[in-house]
Amino acid sequence: MKKPRNYKAMLSEIGPLLGLIFVFALFAALTPSAFTSFYNVKTILTQSVIIGIAAFGTTFIIVSEGIDLSVGSQIALTTVIVAAVLNLPGGDPGIFWPLLALAAGVLACTGVGAFNGFVITKFRIVPFIVTLGSMQIVRGIAKWIGKEQTVPTPDNWLTNLMLIDPSPSWLLFGPGVWLALALLVVSAALLKYTVLGRYTFAIGSNEQTARLCGVKVDRMKIVIYGLGGLLTGVAGVMQYSYLTVGDPTTAVGLELDIIAAVVIGGGSLSGGEGSVVGSIVGALIMAVLRNGSNMLGLPNYVQEIIIGAIIVGAVLIDQQKHRLRTAG
Amino acid sequence: MKKPRNYKAMLSEIGPLLGLIFVFALFAALTPSAFTSFYNVKTILTQSVIIGIAAFGTTFIIVSEGIDLSVGSQIALTTVIVAAVLNLPGGDPGIFWPLLALAAGVLACTGVGAFNGFVITKFRIVPFIVTLGSMQIVRGIAKWIGKEQTVPTPDNWLTNLMLIDPSPSWLLFGPGVWLALALLVVSAALLKYTVLGRYTFAIGSNEQTARLCGVKVDRMKIVIYGLGGLLTGVAGVMQYSYLTVGDPTTAVGLELDIIAAVVIGGGSLSGGEGSVVGSIVGALIMAVLRNGSNMLGLPNYVQEIIIGAIIVGAVLIDQQKHRLRTAG
Amino acid sequence: MSSSVLSLEGIRKSFGPVHALQGVDLHVRAGEVHALVGENGAGKSTLMKILSGVYRPDAGKMTLYGAPYAPANPLDGRAAGVSMIYQELVLAPHLTVEENVTLGDEHARYGWIRPRTREVERILGDLGQQGVAPDARVSDLSIGKQQLVEIARALLFDARIVVMDEPTSSLAADDTQALFEAIGRMREQGLAVIYISHFLEEVQEVCDRYTVLRDGKMISTGRVMGTPVSRIIEDMVGRSVDELFPSGDHALGDPLLDVSGLQGRRGVPANVCFTLRRGEIMGIAGLVGAGRSETVRTLFGLDSARSGALSIRGREALRVAWMTPRAALDHGLDLLSENRKEEGLALNLSLVFNLTLSDLRRYSRAGFLQLGKERRDGARWVDALRIRAGSVEQRADELSGGNQQKVCLARLLQQDNDILFLDEPTRGIDIGSKAEIYKLVHRLAQQGKAIVMISSYLPELLGVCDTLGVMHKGRLSAVRPVPEWTEHRIMQFATSGYDA
């Protein structure tokens, strides 16, 4: 009695995975040696870390039938805050200050997320508008803190997180990749096996129902957007680590890439559907495409056209699958 | 029986207008002479033309409960196509070639819009995804046509459309402003007084009901997105006129400004609400803010924060009004 | 036994200018099934939502098991042991049956959910639903089964008071019986059940006592046993309804619509044929999910057909597969949907927009609308059907349910087509309005229109229709004059597909 359901659920996660394998195989066939080298795989993984981690948070938000357009701005804010804290007088690049900077950045984003959730629930404004507004506000604040400049920082251990070759080489991958993996496991478990996750699905599937069944919808939404902010903050720290400077103009429009990753991975903007594993696969598909296109020396515009087509194509295939299921 | 309704309908159009007057008065008080000079008013009007015209089209789309994220890319595509046609061998900058270029640009966008509508209706994919995809695809195509470069063009009459001081000075405003005004009247009439407009509202309010009542929903949506594309194409020609070159990287993210204009003007992303007049007022509010902030010498980040707050604030006020109405 | 476990006293509630409840008292005892009846808009659902914590009353007080009770939200209501089955389906379609049944009542340790599959299976078994798998997605179930999932949720919950707001409005007969048995068990366990229904037979079958609401006031209360139904009806509508069903003849004329070999995409409808004559009111009976709605929707071009032909006024046959709603309207067909909120009204548009939406050609010249003419005609229909509205510009969602239904009907009248498909035209409509609608249908038939009326309420089919067909798993029985049918015969075909 239980099998068919699990089978179906697996299918919807396997779909994007097959897509990833296909894209990878395609580029592997076209540029054999360079593309499939272990080093390049490490590069691709590292390049997916930022979008991936942010996509974990966005998955929760999208499953709950929300959207967050302020993610890119939040990432920029984090890089600037991290840099600003590292530059505080009395700060030294030991263990402690970078940790403090990290905490400040992540906390700020968690706050932004929770605030988004608060405005959405308190004033009953659609998330698209609220986060469209906070996208601009947060970007403005980032520029303000950064004095409209990139903020250089002293060398510190945070900047080693996104190295492709980790310093103790037995780590195989950089710390960022491992961190993303850990967050993947935690987020996936949260979404699938906890009350939080169940309520996220229930709210996305039918908010009224959730409310009548005693789910504290408003509070849950604040938690969901806050969680989204938290993960975005971690992604922002990774972005800082990637850039080694605070950059208030970074990650413009990145939210659309992130939403695309979630959607390619099976998330539905009408809520109630989506998986963390799917989202990371979506992020990987896009990273492979970018990397592979550069390897092939394809011009940017070809990449853009391909990625655009894949976004629509992925949803199309997902839909056919659903239809098949309903019919069968 | 007639009064109360008209009064209410007017209120919802007057709301944004009051906002505009408030913002204008505020800046007028802060920077008396320069801001309220006739020349500056002309400047503001000219600067609202592009977002305004595109917002007319987006109003139809949003009223029908759709969204179009590819508008910015479409505008870039138009500038490039116009430039490419003007550079065709045998072309000369008389009357005819610029007209041909204009037609080609507008037609291309109409095609993109209709194609978006086709994919949305034929494959039943949500507009957000379809246009997120076509945003990238169209941008890619624009870069492809422009060979990843800005495309310079010979001088021609198209580039005079967006002058602040028109050439026969009795025109008072540049031709672009007059064109926007004409399109405003036409679009407002279309939306309010024609069957097309009524069907747009019906689809946005309840698509299934519209279908039941014999509205050819699929065909109508293609028309609506096509119309949106057409107006976007005109906005793109204005953008070309503004830049005097074809620029495949222009107007990135402009769709968000345009959507914000429609929403500030009373449009609702859940469909069935919105007005063309409101949308132009929304566009004007944003232009006044930008211009006024420049006049005051406010840094960019302050502008961004203010505009973000206004987007949320406008919707908030709109909502309070609704509540009042339901309660009263 | 006789003391109240639940007392509501002087409950008042207004929504802006609408005074939904104006000082209602209600006393419910342990171990009784208490019927709450009344016209549409009488305030039944509102009262129960106050009880469950969805709304807060403007005035009045509630006592539960002797203690004051004032829930701030549904969670408080549940915590106090009030379990509610809402009138509109309250389900999360993406979740499984088990996830829906346990929603809000998950057993968890440190936030990690522990499955309750056993319990859910037991509850479903109690409702006679061994066939429903706990891990099936709710959106894959039929409406009837979905209704049962919601009932199961109320039963799983360890409640002291169970409120059921029209639980049987889309249940099949045997599922209704299973529900009644479950209610019986609750009564034995000493729970209090509040039961809302427009079907007074059901009230007589399961309820011990009743309370009648009218216009937000309590009119009467008493024991069901020994109270004549006519008395209850009189209390509900404020006058005696001597004849619910209209009488008077109308002649049947030439064939207007001829349907043959209608086959749907999913196999429903299955080879449906019938002929409809001028002045005929043809009823279609059947269990939920038999394919009645699908049949008329397919004919109207809303659902796709595999094959089938229809001929109108004896003209050459058209292929149903090519039908679209627009073409259907142009050919003189019209449809009243069974679900007015989802398919019938553009809720945030004005009443007059809704009235004329299917017929804008009449109100436009060269694509431009003639707003004045539209408004004048709209006002006429509002008067003719006694629709209670502030003005024709009022938004449809500001009207009460019954008035919304009238707006939908007015759209059909305004369109003035000859062949009308009325799908559950009185679903959720009170008995007084029902009588009005029956009269209206009758008058239309007298004008020479042909009507197909679908209903799950047999007495109304038998009382209103000239001819009747029954559906079973997509097949339509022979269409016979009503006198040739008996209730027994109808149920036999509906449940077995076998026509004696």
Next chain:
Amino acid sequence: SSSDESGADGAAALEIAVVPKGTTHEFWKAIHAGAEKAAAEFDVDVIWQGPQKEDDRQLQIQVLQNLISRGVDAIVVAPLDARSMARPVEAAVARGIPVVVIDSGLESDAQSSFIASNNYEGGRIGGQYLAEQLGGAGKVVLLRYQEGSASTTNRERGFLDALGEYAPDAELLVDNMYAGATMALALQVSQNILNRFPEIDAIFTPNESATQGMLRALETAGRAGDVTLVGFDVNPILLDAMWDGTLHGLVVQDPVGMGYEGVKAAVSILRGGAVPERMDTRTILVTPDNIEDAEIQELLYPDFDRWLDN
């Protein structure tokens, strides 16, 4: 930095608007400093205003239009596009506002003066140095900056010409990849290029963000120092890299001088003086060998804080 104290002492100070291409690069900060230095020296007010988004031609036009509306006395602009900005510059001149163009060229004869580094020459200097470091042969990558940017295109051209001249045997692996407007984009593209060609000997990058992105990519790949990297423009991080030996050459301009000369030219036009139609500011090659020279030190570590109060 900017001020609006209109006429406290009767005669209002001249308002000179300086419009950069963007505001977030160190380079523009230096221009700003130079402009303020001149402002203090000649007793005028500088209004510093750039487009909201980097590389947004439309927004730069809007800023220019708004400044014209505001009625500033003169404009100093670094045009994002040689043609798009011609119209608004002409409009300004038509309304009696003289315009000085800095940094990048403008296809118009309305401006009073054009003050810029000789970008082509700067590219050549970098190319020659890179060729010398290679010893005449090797595998070279040119990571271009951004589609349609005139100044960097000239640098790229100068670089390619010098490379062909001084290292005819060098193999150019890529010259059709663009770094894009921000460092994050540059970094990603750089990483992918490095993976594609494991055997690169030398790289040239034509501006600050591209150089910084490539440097970071070399660091993340553990190849920093092994590959000869010659960049353009300067910021503290790039200088540190040079001290560390991971960056081998930088062609630096004199943005402080450019900002200073721009405002100075505007002031002398307003006060009736003559200005040269074209003026070159310096481009200088900084290498680990000459970085400690006093002259270079002054160029590299200008005292911004004296002029900027943020």
